[in-house]
Amino acid sequence: MNTELAVLDMAGTTVADDGLVEQSFTAAIATAGVSESDDRYPAMLDHVRRTMGQSKITVFRALLGDEAAAQRANTEFRRHYEGLVAAGHCAPVPGAEEAIRLLRASGTKVALTTGFASGTQQALLDALGWQDLADLALAPGPGVRGRPFPDLVLTAVLRLEVTDLRRVAVAGDTPSDILTGLRSGAAVSAGVLTGAAGRDALLAAGATHVLDSVASLPTLLGVPS
Incomplete structure (x- = not known):
């Protein structure tokens, strides 16, 4: 070929x-009041895993159903992920x-x-x-x-x-x-x-x-x- x-x-x-996406998702979803101990968290994390590779703002829109909440979560995801990258976790x-x-x-x-x-x-x-x-x-x-x-x-x-x-x-x-x-x-x-x-x-x-x-x-x- x-x-x-x-x-x-x-x-x-x-x-x-190395788990950076899931770490950043956990930080991001906290902006919507969802912690790791929340009953909603496992299903949300499963959705993130099933949609790996897709645009992150699209994933947050599907999870939260509210544009403002999705934008806040997406901003925090970026902040957290980019912080990990800057700290050498890349x-x-x-x-x-x-x-x-x-x-x-x-x-x-x-x-x-x-x-x-x-x-x-x-x-x-x-x-x-x-x-x-x-x-x-x-x-x-x-x-x-x-x-x-x-x-x-x-x-x-x-x-x-x-x-x-x-x-x-x-x-x-x-x-x-x-x-x-x-x-x-x-x-x-x-x-x-x-x-x-x-x-x-x-x-x-x-x-x-x-x-x-x-x-x-x-x-x-x-x-x-």
Whole structure:
């Protein structure tokens, strides 16, 4: 496969999560008066786990049913998560950076995508020193819906002037990542086992491949090491 573009998720796929999302969710939901001892908390946390990869403001809207409360929770999520990143609780998935460099050296463009706000994505890129690692970094925002809509992939295709969706590969650790890839028409929508979902959940979502890590993606795409 002559791959023109690889669209890669960040937390859980190229960046190790290590529970940062759940910690930040717990801090965020407290703004709505829900503590870990609250009867509502387990169901809310389960929803967060099931919707990993999706835009965080969308998740808070679904949980709280009130725009003002959702915005407060989203702001606190960002503050807490970015604080953890600034404190050094951020590391790449082993082999991820090398895989991205190998893909780009072979002529494949790389876009890093996320369900976080653009400011949070930038905090991750800054902490990792990845500002110039990929060709493009994209987050949900005006005119670009988050996963599982196909917008992030299609926006990357347009901005990077890709000629054929059949030459696009998508990789992520959640069913939402898989659905985004499939809905965009990408030839490869691969799941990775370094994040939120297991093999069965990724295959149930329709993953074309399941990899132990994004580090294996260049080999899957036939990129020589």
